[in-house]
Amino acid sequence: AQTVTQSQPEMSVQEAETVTLSCTYDTSENNYYLFWYKQPPSRQMILVIRQEAYKQQNATENRFSVNFQKAAKSFSLKISDSQLGDTAMYFCAFMNPPGNTPLVFGKGTRLSVIA
Amino acid sequence: EAQVTQNPRYLITVTGKKLTVTCSQNMNHEYMSWYRQDPGLGLRQIYYSMNVEVTDKGDVPEGYKVSRKEKRNFPLILESPSPNQTSLYFCASSPNRGYGPYEQYFGPGTRLTVT
Numbered sequence: 001a002q003t004v005t006q007s008q009p010e011m012s013v014q015e016a017e018t019v020t021l022s023c024t025y026d027t028s029e030n031n032y033y034l035f036w037y038k039q040p041p042s043r044q045m046i047l048v049i050r051q052e053a054y055k056q057q058n059a060t061e062n063r064f065s066v067n068f069q070k071a072a073k074s075f076s077l078k079i080s081d082s083q084l085g086d087t088a089m090y091f092c093a094f095m096n097p098p099g100n101t102p103l104v105f106g107k108g109t110r111l112s113v114i115a
Numbered sequence: 116e117a118q119v120t121q122n123p124r125y126l127i128t129v130t131g132k133k134l135t136v137t138c139s140q141n142m143n144h145e146y147m148s149w150y151r152q153d154p155g156l157g158l159r160q161i162y163y164s165m166n167v168e169v170t171d172k173g174d175v176p177e178g179y180k181v182s183r184k185e186k187r188n189f190p191l192i193l194e195s196p197s198p199n200q201t202s203l204y205f206c207a208s209s210p211n212r213g214y215g216p217y218e219q220y221f222g223p224g225t226r227l228t229v230t
Contacts, residue, residue: 043223045201047219050218102160103158104160106157
């Protein structure tokens with residue numbers, strides 16, 4: 001079974017600084033999908049970014065980017081120019097193809113952005 | 116507005132009293148799923164449905180039932196709730212019309228307390 005590990009239960013960063021959240025996973029599959037979800041205090045789950053394993057290029061969405069290292073089974077999230085609104089729980093998640101097999105989540109990293 | 120709705124948002128009940136948490140989506144999605152979120156454990160899948168009348172167990176199905184009689188609805192049923200089912204529950208949906216990765220849209224969550 002696939003597992004997802006987030007080794008940093010809590011992190012903090014100063015406003016406008018850059019922070020990187022770590023995620024590793026375990027799978028024997030060659031093709032799969034990876035996601036980062038954000039859960040602010042409102043508890044809503046919001047998709048931040050996704051990566052398809054067959055794509056070598058790292059995904060980017062505005063201030064959010066990933067460092068996808070397939071051989072190392074690592075999928076870290078970098079948040080640039082951190083804003084107070086980035087304060088949230090962040091979950092890394094894994095999905096096998098095709099399409100809609102279950103999402104396997106890590107335990108989460110609580111990020112606090114400090115003014 | 117495209118959305119996943121859950122009701123109720125908050126529920127306090129007693130051990131053994133049957134309850135149903137409703138989930139409805141207006142995006143004509145084939146795939147629907149239930150997760151529970153517990154501190155330090157992340158989100159774990161309870162049940163999922165690939166389409167009408169097609170349901171399957173996730174990682175933690177014990178004590179839960181689901182049904183998928185209509186495409187838009189996917190209720191979660193606790194026949195005899197116990198305190199260990201106190202948790203935050205999320206419903207999610209996504210398209211399932213081929214090869215993914217399709218974003219899963221999450222409902223706002225239901226906070227259940229069983230005393």
